[in-house]
Amino acid sequence: MRDLEFTSNEAFKKRLTYFKVIYALGVSVCLIYLAKYNFEYKTTEYNHVLIPGWLGFAIIPLLMMKLTKNFLWSALTLSFFAIGMLTYLLYTAGGAEAPGIFWLAAVPLVLGVLIGLPGSLAGYIIVTVIITVFWWLHVSRIGPNVIHDYGNYEKEKSFNLITFLLFSCFTTHQYIKSEERHLKRLQKQNSDVENLLRVLIHDVANTLTGMTSNLLRAKEGPRAFSSVEFERMEKAVDDIQNLLSQVRHLKSVKDGKAELPLKPLSLALVLNEVYESTLSQAQRKGIKLSLELSRDRMMINAERTILSNVVLLNLMSNAIKFSHPGERIDVRAFSKDEGVIVEIQDYGIGIPTEILEQIFSLQAKTSRPGTQGEKGTGYGMPLAKEYLQLMDGSLEIHSQIEATPDRPRGTIVRLRLPLAKVHAEPS
Template identity: 50%
Template sequence: MKVFTSLPFEDHRKRLLYLKIMYFVGSLMCLFYIYRFADAFAAPQYNDILVPLFVTILIGPPLLWYRFKLYAHAAVLLLLSLVFVMIMLIHLTGGLFAPGIYWLAVVPLATAILFGTRGAISGYFCVAATFTVFWLNHNMQTGPNLIPSPQVFREELILNLIVFIGFTSFTTHVYLRNEAAYTQNLREKHNDVENLLRVLLHDIANTLSSMTLQLIRAKEEQSTGGNELEKMERAVQEINNLLNQVRHLKSVKDGKAKLPLRPMSLAKILNDIYENAEALAAPKGIKLSLDMSRDKMLVNAEKTILGNVVLLNIISNAVKFSHPGDRIDIRAFTDEKLVSIVIQDYGVGIPPEILENLFNIASQTNRAGTHGEKGTGYGMPLVKEYIQMLGGSIEVTSAETVTDSHPQGTRVTLKLPLAE
């Protein structure tokens, strides 16, 4: 029972599905043999045992798992009842040479699925003990055989083969399908953990770079009363916020919490990250221009995700692939039910083969910046994942040389729905 009750949610639900399959098949078989005892076997006295077992199987397990949520107890009750019915039927129809003797192979399979390794061992022990008893009964010729004729034996054999093959085939199909879904779920959770780690590696590195520059300025301007220390304090707070947000995002992806989206002013978020963006651009002498609508441009968002994970990521890339002295234009404007954010740099552009796989986290898209800055290739896949989480979209166009339709450099266009 401990194995069953301590399972993760997905395993727990999967095993409950197998329990229901066994319940359905076992109930039908019990009902069928109640009829067979009264008709073909002409032995209705055995229904005095089979009918109470059928009622127990029909009512007991559903009552335990639906009414009291005692899944482990329901599994134990169902398995014990079905195994007892199975052994009873095999014993009464010939024991070791019964037409349904091979149903015993299902016992360790069922106990393994529902209770793990300990359940499998219990199933093997049950089958071995049953075979031993049947073998002794056969040697002493004490076992009963209610099958009245060879014709009825053939009917039983064919019926049991059909049901056995159908049951094992269907169960195998369900098992393979569930294992495939479970493996995919594990893969997605692994990717989520990887992505959250990349958020930390990528975005905290940006903030720390900004802090380093501010620390240098603070030392230079200590005697003049500069405000660099105050900027550093804000940067430290941003790192702390980012760490807290990553923890919360992990909970969101695990289904334990909801993403705290609320109407926020895009204009305020852009203004808040502008200082960090300037700090990133300053070492290369790159000028930033920010052009926004006077409207607050309210969007359903979370500040750290939209500010640090999305916008600062894109601006960091624009700085990395711009030449010293270049400029980066940032525009934000509304259009009916959407707000658009366009970040345009005039740097080296993106090669077509990299642009094609820019959002594919498995592809090799990292490359050095114009001053040899190292990249990870994780930034843009993260940006796309989180912009979609916010209900938006992203489009990237780029040219390595000036064309009639596009200046040299890269343009990133984000679109987010306006908050009602």
Template identity: 50%
Template sequence: MNQNFSVEDHRKRLLYMQIMYAFGAFMSVFYTFRFAGAFKSPEYTNIMTPLSIAIIVGPPLLWYRFKLYRTAAVSLLITLIFMMILLIYVTGGLFAPGVYWLATIPLATAILFGTRGAITGYFIIFATLVVFIMNNQMGVEPNLIPTPEVFKQELIFNLIGFLGYTSLTTHVYLRNEAAYAQTLRDKNNDVENLLRVLLHDIANTLSSMTLQLIRAKEEQTTSTTELEKMERAVQEINNLLTQVRHLKSVKDGKARLPLKPMSLAKVLSDIYESAESLAGPKGIKLSLEIGREKMLVNAEKTILGNVVLLNIISNAVKFSHPGDRIDIRAFTSGTNVVVEIQDYGVGIPEAIQKNLFDIGSQTNREGTQGEKGTGYGMPLVKEYIQMLGGSITVVSNESATDSRLQGTLVTLKLPLAE
């Protein structure tokens, strides 16, 4: 058993501790007055009064003031178990109206201390029952319940309390298990998404680099410019790998996304060469129109450039016909920067549009020249755009109409940096 609770253990067990504390504090105060009233045994107040004070004051002081989580849990359990056994003992032992409360001991110890706690709880029940049986056989068990009417009251009171406690504890346990299962699913999705970044975005960068190598081989000479392009492509891959490692830390809560004000125009200019490398083999012309404003946005360069913008442009190239045109526009609108990427290709079928951002849906399809797709690009784009505080919309038509062009228009909105 660990010597101290971790922060995660503290969060998971806090609600259980609060439930046990609330029930224990109420029962201790209630029976302190019960002994002096209905049971006509005020001498037991000498035991119940300090016990009640220990239950009410001790655990919160240890838990919240001194952050001694394990000590607080052990203190609360010991005092509650002692009080429970005492109350059962003095109200009839094996035949007490609340003897079934013993079943909550291994439940409480298991929740707070795991398997070893459960075993300890079972041992406490076994030892308590042995003592009760021996006392019953020797006829030395006290029974402070004065009349059958009071016994009936105790039976009803304990039954209501027991059902309330076990129902509430079960509900909390199931809710926590559901939350824990969702956390595991979220972490699994995060790992899958980061892997998709590697598979999808590094593949794009490597494709661009491969085309440059093919050109250099065909020309049998490698110019300084070509070498610089390949060097930049390798650097982009290194940046992506570094960013994936950092994003994993962000998802795990160990780091923050390093957002800082940057010029969207500069990011677009930096990726334009890579975009041309993607469009060149199909003879697609890129048109880049950037407003004169600074267009500063809070972003991370690799995410905004490689993960978001190049992903969208890559899709536009993939689903455009050879010799087509792709228009890229960036401008300010109110408190936002707007980026529009318009292609005039085959468009997106309506069935795929509905699930375009659903990472679990089948949305991949071949491009106009048989290019393969994974279907991971747009879900990733949306996730990272939201991380940057922005939004994305997609409007697409498979055929031209009087009011709409054929092709796909992707619109990104990012808030201007203050």
């Protein structure tokens, strides 16, 4: 049905809403005047035009929409009947002297809303032609004047003015509400695009940093670089390729064209891989990593690359970044109720209250250097939380910059993910 060049599916739905509103209001207003002509003015001689015209107005545009699935032709049909009924009612009510002559101002508005700029331009021409004809009929004293003969001009003028204001206010209100909804969706889409770009900036950069460090070591000679470390580099390249693929897919998810491919996988297996990936980074800084897992595999529904690279690897890197040499980081994972909990606890410098309060905001400035001047972007935490929510998970952070009798200094990040309902082999 999208035969016009709409900028988006949302724009098409918005135009279709206007079609329905204008149709409903137009049919209702014409029915009111049809009743007035028959029961108030007793002028049944105009029924041979008014009744077929109103029936055509009420039936044909909807029938056209249903049969042709063509918005342009349906909109043109609706406009034809609306303008035709309006012109005939004004003609019988005195033409240029009709108390509702200002209804012609709605013609460019209706055509513009339904068809766009070409419709508005056509509306101006139609109104100019109608006014010219009415002026000529008035000068030539040709045509009926039902209001002059059977009604009260001031009363009808007030009635028309009130009806026109209600029509204008309602259509304007609908237009503003629709525009606000459209603007919010555009802002969200823009935010989603920025977030995906930040994934590339943040997580690809993290992986490349680790690869660069390994390459520098490789230049020192084959003895300084083991086959295991070569395998880690190869895995890092695979991770970047997977991440790029997932970013493309996530864009489709955000646009509503696809779903995030959640699959049953072993959280224990993923945590072991993340532990191995960050072990060398921690060792270079003199930090000890501790991994404590429950005995079961903790099967969850998740997307492996996003969970590993965007969430867990990012949180582990943060813990290392804000820890001093000689300190340790404890990673724990265990099942609880219908889900699993992952805790990443460091004993580093902690997070100041003013940063912690805005740590999930993409707009707030939360980036700060690590204990050895490591740089960051401030995008890691907001992105981790967002993608956890896409996997039906949650993220919370507790931190303090000074130790207390009941809590040590540092930060504890707690992830919650639901257990997979259908247990399957890890992917």
